[in-house]
Amino acid sequence: GKEVVIANAIIAILTIGGQQLFSFFTFSCPCHVGQNLIYGLAFLGVPALILLIVGYALNNQTWRLIMGKSSHFERETSSNWLLKCKLLCFVLCSITGRALVAPVTWLAVTLINGSYYICAVSEYVPVHYYGAAPNVTAAERSRILATFPCGQLVPPELARARDEVILLLRYQSQVAGWLLIAVVVITVFLSYCLASCFSPLSFLHFRYWNSYVHNEQELFDEATEQHSRLYAMQNVRKFFGFVPGSENVKEIRIPSLREWQAISGLAFLKRVDKEHYDYSLLHDWALKERASGKYLRIDEDP
Numbered sequence: 001g002k003e004v005v006i007a008n009a010i011i012a013i014l015t016i017g018g019q020q021l022f023s024f025f026t027f028s029c030p031c032h033v034g035q036n037l038i039y040g041l042a043f044l045g046v047p048a049l050i051l052l053i054v055g056y057a058l059n060n061q062t063w064r065l066i067m068g069k070s071s072h073f074e075r076e077t078s079s080n081w082l083l084k085c086k087l088l089c090f091v092l093c094s095i096t097g098r099a100l101v102a103p104v105t106w107l108a109v110t111l112i113n114g115s116y117y118i119c120a121v122s123e124y125v126p127v128h129y130y131g132a133a134p135n136v137t138a139a140e141r142s143r144i145l146a147t148f149p150c151g152q153l154v155p156p157e158l159a160r161a162r163d164e165v166i167l168l169l170r171y172q173s174q175v176a177g178w179l180l181i182a183v184v185v186i187t188v189f190l191s192y193c194l195a196s197c198f199s200p201l202s203f204l205h206f207r208y209w210n211s212y213v214h215n216e217q218e219l220f221d222e223a224t225e226q227h228s229r230l231y232a233m234q235n236v237r238k239f240f241g242f243v244p245g246s247e248n249v250k251e252i253r254i255p256s257l258r259e260w261q262a263i264s265g266l267a268f269l270k271r272v273d274k275e276h277y278d279y280s281l282l283h284d285w286a287l288k289e290r291a292s293g294k295y296l297r298i299d300e301d302p
Contacts, residue, residue, distance in 0.1 A: 008101045015051065015105040022047070023110075029119035031150040033142050040120025044110055048103035055099030062095055097188070104184055111177030114170040115149075122148045125165050235286035239263070241295060254294040259285065 030039055056062050065088075110116050123146040145165070147153040154162045201209060237243045241253030263281045270278040278284040 004098075008098070011101050012105045015102045016109050019047075019106055019109045019113075023113065023115060027115060029115075029149040031119075031147045031153055033123060033139075033146045036123055036146050036149070037120050040116045040118075043116045044107065044120070048106045051102035051106055052099055055102055056095065059095050059098055061091060065091055065095070093191070097191070100184075104180065108177045108181050108184075111173050111180065114173040117173035117176070118166060118169040119149045121169060122146060122165065125169065235282050238286045238291045239282060241291075249298050251295045251297050253291065254296055256293055259289070259293070262289075 027043055029036060123142045125145055125148075144154075144158065148162045148165055151159075151162065199206060233243045239253065239255060239259070241251060242249045262285045265281060267280045270284060272278055272287070278287065
């Protein structure tokens with residue numbers, strides 16, 4: 001839907017901005033043998049992995065899939081099992097697609113920028129193609145190549161070779177970035193085409209179903225908010241003798257010390273029976289105790 005496209009675009013833009021700030025303030029290649037590769041790959045891969053995990057965690061479908069349970073009223077048949085497997089695969093692909101927006105954007109932007117890639121692989125470039133430092137050992141050549149991302153550390157006689165190596169590595173990195181973008185775009189397009197081909201719904205029917213699911217979720221959220229508020233209102237009324245916003249309050253209830261202690265502390269979800277739970281300490285108190293005790297009359301005249 002349009003909301004998904006807009007959300008993905010916002011995520012991509014924020015990722016690009018974050019990558020630019022991240023590179024400007026934190027990235028500084030060590031220019032040392034054995035450390036360049038680790039440092040460059042860490043800046044390439046670790047933020048992408050973190051963004052992937054965050055993408056999974058922020059998707060409500062992930063928690064719906066993890067916390068969902070099959071219905072006890074539905075008999076398990078081979079056709080139902082096959083349908084559940086198809087639904088599971090579809091939902092996992094949908095969740096993964098949404099979660100990959102930020103990490104793929106990060107990888108593409110960093111590859112197009114080229115700095116991380118240059119830092120990571122500079123010491124592995126076959127520099128003998130450029131006729132630079134031909135009479136040095138392999139270890140010394142690796143040490144020299146590791147300093148190429150840091151121009152101030154390169155000897156003057158290797159400045160030209162250094163420029164050519166940097167251009168080569170930036171070319172490789174940018175080509176890899178654009179190839180990644182092309183592969184992702186083609187994959188997304190083919191996925192939508194395949195999903196549309198195998199969909200049992202027509203185009204207009206699918207639009208109607210999408211609208212129905214969206215409206216159902218909005219109405220359910222509104223009903224959840226109102227239902228939980230009304231339910232909580234009954235328990236608050238029992239404890240205090242009135243609810244906020246009430247007019248013409250005649251009396252209020254004065255809770256006892258034992259009652260204050262009963263609703264204070266850490267609240268855990270408590271199972272009452274096979275079908276019901278207590279949602280809070282106040283909820284538990286309201287179900288078990290009678291609303292007796294001391295009441296105080298309220299003078300209506302100020």
